[in-house]
Amino acid sequence: MSADYPHAGVLGAAFQQRAAQRLGGTDELLERTYPGDPGTRQPVHTVYLPADTFTADTARQWGIRAAESVAGIGVRALGERVAPEGVAPELIDQMVRAVEHKLTTEPIEDLRLDFEDGFGDRGDAEEDEWAVRAARTVAEAVRAGTAPPFIGIRFKCFEAPTRDRGLRTLDLFLTTLVREGGLQEAGMSEDGLPHGLILTLPKVSALEQVEVMVEACEQLENALGLPAGRLRFEVQMETAPMILGPDGTCLIPSMLHRTSGRVEALHYGTYDYSDSLQIAAAYQSMEHPAADHAKAVMQVAVAGTGVRLSDGSTNILPAGDEQQKLGAWRLHARLVRRSLERGYYQGWDLHPAQLPTRFFATYFFYREGFAAAAHRLRVYRSRSVPGIEAADVADEPATARALARFVHRGVLCGAISEQELQEGADIGTQELFALAHPKAAVPAASTTGGN
Incomplete structure (x- = not known):
């Protein structure tokens, strides 16, 4: 009997040793696959815009347009109308100052240059040109200090009709960024890539599509001299098979645990997913029961893995008269708050006028x-x-x-x-x-x- 345990028990050192041997593999699996959230900054939103519209000044221009969108009502009045009930006036004043500051200093936290739905099919020659130009413009923005802290591209999905095009755009963008970006010379990144580079793989419906993405990342790293594991990517959850696959199980856990930790986030695609379930267009929404079910499955699947979640977007934009804008702002603020309360700390924004309510709702939630x-x-x-x-x-x-x-x-x-x-x-x-x-x-x- 050990001096540390003065009272006799039934299970001794021999049993403890057998338990350690039997559970050693489990211990390693849990440590490797469930590391927990890394605690690094997660952007509160992702802004999508067609890749051919991006310039090194885009983020600043969106901030200006966001401020202009609320000029008619005033930032203070907007804050009052989207504030939670019972919030003290002094907190509203404080949040107004914070939002005004945000729109002038960092109006976009995460920007995705879109080569998928937002770009369309323009033929190979034109997309090749824009993939190269996008890489050079991203490098220009990073060097100038005008790029958002997180930036990257969404390329076309790996289904048969667009697979080759998606892989080629990914290749051209990254190859140009590393070989011609000049980021090493500018001291922005040791490997020639922006620190906040994010790649987005859309419309995933099978584990094999994600495995091909992993292989593409490995080959690109080898060819471009990048550190192993440098290229990670988001998966857009936009199809029913991701929630319930052909074998009757959810594909997400296998996708996460069989891709060498390269998947860093799951993004819910409101309208593609709703369409895949044949939900009528008028009822497609971030708060539809089908959307809540899909996001709840995603949430459980990523728990403890360190993979982040993002909610989707609302297509009701504050782009009409003042009455229409106010209704859209209230809707957007309510949906942002709803997502935060449910543990989805990121979402998509599609228009500069959505930025004020994104930040108001987010700041009010934490404050x-x-x-x-x-x-x-x-x-x-x-x-x-x-x-x-x-x-x-x-x-x-x-x-x-x-x-x-x-x-x-x-x-x-x-x-x-x-x-x-x-x-x-x-x-x-x-x-x-x-x-x-x-x-x-x-x-x-x-x-x-x-x-």
């Missing part, structure tokens, strides 16, 4: 819940800190992690400043990160939304 979350974190970390009332909630470690992740996301997107974090929760960013993401390595520095 509205910050005070309570900060209090509970302080109580959890120390039940006897002077000035804190007796514990009024007994949070478990899992709940404390959830509180910390909520606050950490608020810091990363710019809704909560590091000073406010310290004053409100009595915790620094690195300690907050460690509490929120105990499996991840603490980053050297946080990249926030800058608000």
